[in-house]
């Protein structure tokens with residue numbers, strides 16, 4: 089049999105969105121990025137879609153979409169964010185799947201457990217939902233059913249595989265240590281793995297009690313480990329030799345977190361691109377493939393028994409996600425993980441309550457509550473519209489209030505499932521952002537339960553959470569964390585109206601009386617219709633729900649501190665944006681900063697188009713400009729005018745350049761200027777029907793170098809590559825920017 093190679097990346101971020109607004113709020117630890125999704129996209133997901141392959145002299149010969157040549161899965165919770173947060177990278181992932189499908193007859197993409205739950209720990213209902221919704225999400229994005237599915241933490245047991253098989257998933261990928269014994273397909277003489285029973289280069293069939301089966305691929309453990317944790321990505325050639333040396337008849341596959349490339353290991357994507365290029369050229373007789381294509385040509389000839397339950401990141405079954413098993417990540421040796429068990433109990437207790445309520449209350453709304461819940465995945469995926477769903481799943485003749493309740497019950501289940509994402513238990517402390525988010529989703533689910541008539545289950549949940557002790561005395565226990573970190577996140581009509589009005593105020597788009605404006609987050613929208621300077625009507629509409637809430641507001645804008653404004657809703661007590669939790673205040677501050685920075689920059693550049701003519705000569709015995717510190721403050725907009733070819737006499741040009749050199753600007757000013765420069769170049773190159781001024785662009789690049797700005801042409805290079813402009817009119821510019 090030939091030698092085959094497949095490199096798999098598991099791309100995943102936990103659910104991070106605020107369960108009311110549906111948007112990811114600023115996460116301080118990711119700063120200056122807005123949040124971790126954005127930061128890891130910049131470090132890993134985007135570079136992998138646009139990896140530079142260089143020639144011997146360091147010039148770019150190819151911008152490679154690595155997703156086209158690796159096997160990959162990306163979770164729905166990450167992809168949903170990418171829709172708006174990283175559309176370019178998402179587009180390239182989808183393109184990569186289409187291209188690999190064309191080349192190999194099978195696409196590179198795999199589905200993934202919807203909320204990354206540890207399925208052996210999930211109830212039968214949740215197992216079914218997590219897989220069914222994942223399959224729907226995959227179908228909607230990749231326009232084909234998934235052949236394989238990545239299990240969160242590769243956590244597996246028979247019941248989990250039964251659900252995969254029932255949903256039409258053909259295969260999954262496991263760690264070699266999860267195999268217990270193997271045998272030929274046609275007899276049951278099992279050889280234990282410890283006695284050399286496992287050949288990871290061939291797929292194995294796992295037969296299930298139902299008579300169904302799932303194929304399992306076992307990745308190469310030591311090599312995957314070396315990629316993830318040793319310095320194998322430091323050098324492409326070394327990486328290739330290790331891989332090539334390990335191949336043999338059959339399929340050698342590696343599986344790691346996708347973030348290994350670029351986030352855990354800077355420039356890891358370049359080593360990967362080098363290796364993928366060697367493999368696709370067939371160096372050393374290696375064939376580059378993906379799991380589904382290999383499986384189609386090489387159906388299993390052996391069967392396997394698994395350790396159950398088991399996972400790739402815990403040596404104790406799946407204890408890591410429910411007890412203090414000793415596995416931990418976070419870097420605090422000696423910290424206790426005794427909080428894991430009560431956190432699991434509390435969140436499961438809440439989910440059980442939610443389930444009970446769903447089926448009791450849902451019986452009046454849905455023709456078949458369970459079928460409706462399974463089908464809701466198609467609504468989340470955009471495969472079914474809300475009206476079609478209601479027509480097919482809801483009882484006939486429901487009034488508006490009952491329809492609204494039905495939608496709330498479904499949203500309640502969505503957040504209940506999100507609260508059980510594996511990440512809450514992965515790290516070593518209950519006050520970390522992951523458990524806090526899990527508790528926030530739990531709170532949201534319980535709130536929706538109450539809103540549809542359930543009794544308040546919070547007291548019981550809090551009693552259990554009180555047993556989850558933090559390692560940090562200042563936090564106490566998870567019940568205290570619920571009060572201090574979780575509860576303040578809750579949105580009310582007042583807080584939503586306050587944020588909508590504050591955004592309109594800070595972005596200077598408050599409508600005049602009689603007008604209207606909408607502030608929309610992914611999860612909720614607020615339409616503001618003032619009837620005077622300080623009063624009006626607000627309409628709150630929740631996404632994927634029905635009905636709307638109309639309320640009267642009074643807005644008292646503060647002349648000084650904008651957060652000191654206050655709003656009262658329908659005559660209730662006043663609420664001020666200053667009372668919002670820090671991340672929500674940060675989001676308002678960011679909205680203001682973006683607008684303020686753009687407005688001031690435009691003004692400054694226009695003004696400095698005149699000022700650049702006024703930089704005067706240095707006279708005899710003069711060492712610096714008069715008012716030098718004042719002029720230095722004008723450095724960036726002066727430099728901008730210089731870069732974009734302000735028309736100056738040679739003498740003036742020289743004077744301006746001397747000034748720009750002498751004052752130089754701070755590192756952050758220079759980086760910000762570079763960003764604006766590449767932004768304008770991008771706009772010029774991509775404007776529809778634009779005829780770029782190549783001469784001005786080339787002069788700009790030369791002047792960026794004259795001023796020794798921190799060059800960053802990443803996005804411009806991508807555009808030159810995508811459009812093919814580098815081969816035509818843009819060739820001189822492309823060469824200037826590093827293309828071979």
Ligand SMILES: [Zn+2]
Nearest residue numbers: 402404413415
């Ligand atoms: Zn463990």
